[in-house]
Each structure stands twice: as C-alpha cells, then as structure tokens.
Amino acid sequence: MNKLTKAQTELWEMDELAKGTSPIHGLHPLAKLAVTVFYIFTVVSFPKYDLSGLMILVLYPVILYQIADIPVSTCFYKLRLVLPLVCAVGLVNPFLDRKILLYIGTVPITGGLVSMATLMLKGVFSLMASFLLIATTPIDQICAALGKLHVPQVLTTLLLLTYRYIGLMIREVAVMSESYALRAPGQKGIHFSAWGSFLGQLLLRSMDRAEELYSSMLLRGFRGEFYYVGLPKARGKDWLFFLGSLLLFLAARNTNLPELLGSLFMR
Amino acid sequence: MLEFRNVSFSYEPGTPVLDNLSFHIRKGETVGLIGANGAGKSTIMKLMLGLLPAQGEILVDGMPVTKQNLSVIRQKIGFVLQDSDNQMFMPTVYEDMIFGPRNYGLTREEADARVERVLKELGLESLKHRHNHKISGGEKRMAAIATILAMEPEMIVMDEPSTALDPVNRRRVISTINSRKETKLIASHDLDMILDTCQRVILLNHGRIVADGEAETILRDRALLEANRMELPFCLQGWKGR
Numbered sequence: 001m002n003k004l005t006k007a008q009t010e011l012w013e014m015d016e017l018a019k020g021t022s023p024i025h026g027l028h029p030l031a032k033l034a035v036t037v038f039y040i041f042t043v044v045s046f047p048k049y050d051l052s053g054l055m056i057l058v059l060y061p062v063i064l065y066q067i068a069d070i071p072v073s074t075c076f077y078k079l080r081l082v083l084p085l086v087c088a089v090g091l092v093n094p095f096l097d098r099k100i101l102l103y104i105g106t107v108p109i110t111g112g113l114v115s116m117a118t119l120m121l122k123g124v125f126s127l128m129a130s131f132l133l134i135a136t137t138p139i140d141q142i143c144a145a146l147g148k149l150h151v152p153q154v155l156t157t158l159l160l161l162t163y164r165y166i167g168l169m170i171r172e173v174a175v176m177s178e179s180y181a182l183r184a185p186g187q188k189g190i191h192f193s194a195w196g197s198f199l200g201q202l203l204l205r206s207m208d209r210a211e212e213l214y215s216s217m218l219l220r221g222f223r224g225e226f227y228y229v230g231l232p233k234a235r236g237k238d239w240l241f242f243l244g245s246l247l248l249f250l251a252a253r254n255t256n257l258p259e260l261l262g263s264l265f266m267r
Numbered sequence: 268m269l270e271f272r273n274v275s276f277s278y279e280p281g282t283p284v285l286d287n288l289s290f291h292i293r294k295g296e297t298v299g300l301i302g303a304n305g306a307g308k309s310t311i312m313k314l315m316l317g318l319l320p321a322q323g324e325i326l327v328d329g330m331p332v333t334k335q336n337l338s339v340i341r342q343k344i345g346f347v348l349q350d351s352d353n354q355m356f357m358p359t360v361y362e363d364m365i366f367g368p369r370n371y372g373l374t375r376e377e378a379d380a381r382v383e384r385v386l387k388e389l390g391l392e393s394l395k396h397r398h399n400h401k402i403s404g405g406e407k408r409m410a411a412i413a414t415i416l417a418m419e420p421e422m423i424v425m426d427e428p429s430t431a432l433d434p435v436n437r438r439r440v441i442s443t444i445n446s447r448k449e450t451k452l453i454a455s456h457d458l459d460m461i462l463d464t465c466q467r468v469i470l471l472n473h474g475r476i477v478a479d480g481e482a483e484t485i486l487r488d489r490a491l492l493e494a495n496r497m498e499l500p501f502c503l504q505g506w507k508g509r
Contacts, residue, residue: 012400015358138358164356167400171352212353215318219346220418221338221370 008170010078017070017135024068024132028238029141029231030148035245036133040126042249048115049101053256054122060245061128068136075131086123090116139163144231153224165210172205268294268422268450269315274323276310276474284310285474287323292452294421297444299461299482300454302471303496308454309349311471312424316346328421342371345420349427351411355399360391360410363399367418378417385416389443405436412443422450429457458500462486470495 018025024032039060046054065072076083097112133142143156176198180190190198251257269292276285285307292298300308314321317337325332327340348354357363361382368378386392394402394410402410408428415423428444429437437460444451444464455461461468461482468485470478472495478485485491489499498504 008400012358012398015398168352168356209353212348212350213356215313216346216348216354216356217366218318219316219341220367220414221341222366223338223370 005174008167008174011167011170014078014134015138017074018138020069020136022068022136023237024064024136027136027241028234029137029145031234031238031242032133032137033142033145033149035242036129038246038249039129042253043122043125043129045253046118046122048118049111050256051114051118051121052258053252054118054125056252056257057125057249058121060248061125061132064132064136065128068132070132070135072128075128075135079127079131082127083124086127087120089123090119093119141231147225148231157224161210161214165206165213168209168213169202169206172202172209176202176205268292268296268328269452270324270326271311271315272324272326274314274321274325276307276314276319276321283474285314285321288474288476290469290476290479292422292450294450295448296467297451297453297465299465299468300452300471301456301458301461301468301497302477305473306471307474308471309426310474312346312426312452312454315424316341316344342418343421345415345418345423347412347415347423347425347428349430351404351407354411354414355407358398360394360397360399360402360413363410363414364417367414371418381417381419385413388446389413389416405432405439408432408436408440409443412440416447420449422452423447425451425453425455427455427457428453429455429460456497458486458492458497459502462500462502470497472496 039057043054043057061075062072065075093116094110094112097110097115099111100108101111101114102109137145139160143160146156146159147153177190180194180198181187184191271288271290274285274288275283277283284305288307288311300311302308310319313319315325315327315332317332317334317340321332327336328343330336330340332340355363357366364382364385365375365378368381369375373381382395386395389409389412391406391409391413394406394413397406399407399410412425412428425444428440432440437457441460441463444453451464453461453465465482467480468478468482469476470485470491477495478488478491486500487503492498
C-alpha cells in the first residue's frame with residue numbers, strides 16, 4: 001500500500017471510529033463539543049510554570065479513551081505528523097528563560113524547561129481531546145452541533161466540505177503521482193522542477209472536483225444546513241457529562257489537585 | 268416535463284456552447300442525448316438544474332428554472348453524475364442515500380423506508396452499510412443511481428451512465444434504466460445503450476440540434492451520424508471480420 005492510499009484509508013478509518021457504540025459515542029454531540037472546547041480553554045489557561053496543576057488534566061482524555069474503547073496509541077499514531085510540530089513550539093523557551101526554579105538533586109531546573117514542558121503538554125492534551133471528539137462523533141454531527149452554537153453557516157459548511165474533500169484530493173494526488181512515476185523511472189518522489197506545475201495542476205483539478213462535489217450536494221437539497229443529521233434531544237446523561245466535566249475542569253483549574261492529594265498523603 | 272426555449276450558453280464570450288436551443292421532453296419519455304465531445308450534452312443537464320445560468324427560458328414541469336424554484340426543481344430532477352466518486356461523498360451507501368431525503372424534510376424513519384425500498388428494487392441490499400471507498404466501480408455506479416432514486420424524482424438525468432463499466436454492470440445499469448417509469452434523459456456516447464433504453468434521440472453538434480426523432484431511425488442513419496462525428500452502434504454495424 002503506498003503512502004497516499006494509506007493516508008486515504010486512515011481518513012476513512014476515522015469515520016469508522018466515530019461510528020462506535022460506546023457510552024461516549026452515545027453522548028450528545030453538542031455536549032461533547034462544548035466539553036472539548038471548555039477542556040481546551042482550561043488547559044490553555046494554566047500559567048506557564050504550573051506543570052503539576054496541569055498534569056491532572058491528562059485524566060480527562062485518558063479515561064474517556066478507555067470508556068470509548070479507543071486505544072490512546074491510535075491517537076498518537078494518527079497525530080504522528082502534528083505532534084512533533086506542537087512539541088516544537090516550546091523548544092526555544094529553555095534558551096530564553098534561564099531562571100532556576102528548583103533543583104532535582106543537584107540538577108537545576110530552569111523556568112524555560114518547565115514552561116517548555118507545560119507548553120508541550122498543553123498542545124498534546126488539546127490534540128488528544130480534539131482527536132477524541134472526532135473519533136467519537138461523526139463530522140456531520142460536529143458541524144450540526146457547531147450550527148446549534150450559532151457558528152456561521154459558511155464556516156461549518158467549509159469544515160464539512162474540507163473534510164469530505166480531503167479523500168478526493170488524496171485520490172487526485174495519487175493519480176498524478178502515479179502518472180509522474182510511470183514517466184520518471186528511477187526517480188524518488190517528484191523532482192523540485194516539477195513542483196510548480198504539479199501543484200498548479202492539483203489546484204485546478206481540485207477546484208473542478210470540489211465544484212462537482214458541491215453541485216452533487218446542492219442537487220440533493222443541501223442548503224448549508226444539516227437537516228439530514230437530526231441531532232437528538234439532550235438527555236440526563238448528556239447534561240450530567242457536560243456539567244460534571246465543567247465542574248471538574250473548574251476544580252482542576254482553581255485548585256492544585258495533585259498538590260492537594262499529595263499533601264493529604266504526606267500527613 | 269422539460270422544455271428549452273431558445274436557450275443559449277457560453278463559458279467564454281463569443282464561443283457559444285449552446286446556440287438558440289429549443290426542445291421539449293414529455294412526461295414518461297426516455298430521451299437519449301448524443302453528440303461528440305464538446306457538443307453541449309453536459310451543459311444542457313447543468314442548465315436545467317440551475318447549476319449554470321442560461322440565456323433563454325427553461326421550464327421544468329411548467330416552472331421556469333429560477334433561483335426561487337431551484338429547490339423544487341432539484342427535487343423533481345435527479346442527476347446521476349458521470350463520476351460516481353463525486354456523487355458519493357458520505358462514508359457509506361446508506362448515509363449517502365438518506366442525505367437527499369433528509370434534506371428535503373423527511374424524518375429518519377421515512378428516509379429509512381425509502382432507502383430500504385430502493386435498495387430492494389435495485390437488488391442492492393448488500394451494499395447498504397458498505398463503505399463508498401470499498402465498493403467496486405460498478406457497485407458505486409448502481410449506488411449513485413440508488414441515491415438519486417431515494418429522492419423519488421419525477422425525472423432522472425444521467426450523464427454517461429455506462430462509462431467505465433464492465434459488460435455485466437453495464438447491462439445491470441441498462442436494466443435499471445428500462446425498469447424505471449420516470450421521465451429520463453440520458454447523455455451518452457454509448458449508442459448501443461441509447462438504442463437499448465431510449466425511444467427518442469436528440470443529436471447535438473456544436474450546441475445545435477441536428478436531429479431529433481425516433482431513436483432507431485437516427486441511430487441507423489450512418490451518414491447523419493458520421494457527419495456529426497459519431498458512428499453506428501456496434502450492434503448495427505455487423506461483424507465482417509478483420
């Protein structure tokens with residue numbers, strides 16, 4: 001299986017994951033969306049040196065991954081291209097912030113190191129939560145939920161089309177790459193001299209395909225609204241999940257739970 | 268059911284794709300739209316569905332194709348695209364099939380009932396929960412037709428429905444077309460299929476109607492076909508050996 005086919009298969013696998021039947025899959029999309037957004041806000045709002053306070057928030061994705069029956073490794077595997085980028089964000093901090101905060105044995109730990117770790121964790125946690133949402137909720141339901149939150153229709157449609165379109169674009173790239181490879185034997189990849197025309201052609205083909213796909217949606221009554229999704233009414237368990245998560249995140253943000261637990265055990 | 272009155276269209280100024288075109292398709296008719304590449308077949312289909320703006324008047328069931336009427340017109344006309352990959356954008360066949368009915372206000376139960384009925388009619392029950400990317404080209408074409416039939420259109424418009432199909436799947440598509448009672452307009456270069464499915468043929472050349480009449484009469488006219496960059500259907504050519 002070549003790289004492009006693999007990428008396409010992985011994309012379809014996401015749709016498969018989202019169709020699971022676990023209790024997390026069964027929750028109302030709006031509740032999951034709101035909790036994910038609130039989780040990310042909470043994670044991002046932690047001060048740069050509050051590494052220990054932030055650590056407790058790993059429990060949310062880890063526990064939910066277990067309940068949703070999705071191995072955490074799947075998340076890291078699917079996000080293998082993005083994770084290094086997210087982690088790279090804090091790499092300069094140790095050079096900029098050399099203030100020593102503590103010693104582990106005789107090893108000085110600078111503010112830069114702590115803030116780097118905090119920044120990396122914030123990125124990783126946010127990605128894990130976002131992946132969890134996508135892996136437990138079909139994209140149409142996410143878009144419908146966004147619509148309920150009054151996110152402009154143009155954005156939700158754009159999100160849906162982009163997601164639906166990625167597969168077609170990968171197929172276009174695969175066809176073009178194969179055609180190139182067949183006439184460039186012995187070459188690995190695409191020579192940089194052909195990049196311009198390759199990308200230009202891809203853009204033109206993509207526009208044609210996108211237009212066809214959108215036409216096909218319009219012809220079947222799509223007017224930017226997600227009538228076909230039909231969001232269910234929120235039930236007690238959805239409210240419980242939403243409010244419970246909110247309370248836990250607020251508690252985690254306002255009290256240093258690891259420190260509190262630690263002090264209880266140290267007494 | 269469908270009427271074109273002096274319709275013209277051009278993608279670029281000065282190069283008309285359709286030139287003052289007029290024709291009328293009655294309810295229940297099955298009409299083949301034939302012509303060489305660039306004759307304007309696909310453009311006609313896009314115009315009647317309001318995907319392109321036309322000069323002149325197009326009426327669908329007496330209604331002019333205007334922005335206000337598009338929703339009703341698109342409910343009346345089901346369009347099977349040439350490339351099924353562009354038509355099947357949802358993850359599974361089932362989801363693709365309920366997309367249209369749900370958008371037109373049917374409840375999940377009503378849409379489900381339609382899906383079941385259409386799948387049964389076409390003998391595609393096994394495809395219901397299959398992933399679109401995992402089914403073969405022939406199955407995908409049949410599924411694309413099923414997505415349109417689930418909308419219960421009054422008219423079915425097909426752009427090259429037999430392209431890239433093996434003989435068995437091609438025959439399956441032909442049988443499906445023949446089994447439907449709706450008004451049908453089929454654009455194709457596959458003249459054997461047109462002969463098998465259509466009572467009437469409209470022959471286009473450079474955006475003008477060259478011939479409009481009984482399918483068998485037009486498709487047997489070698490001189491007419493060859494003058495318009497077409498040739499006799501294979502079944503009428505007779506095998507004379509190499």
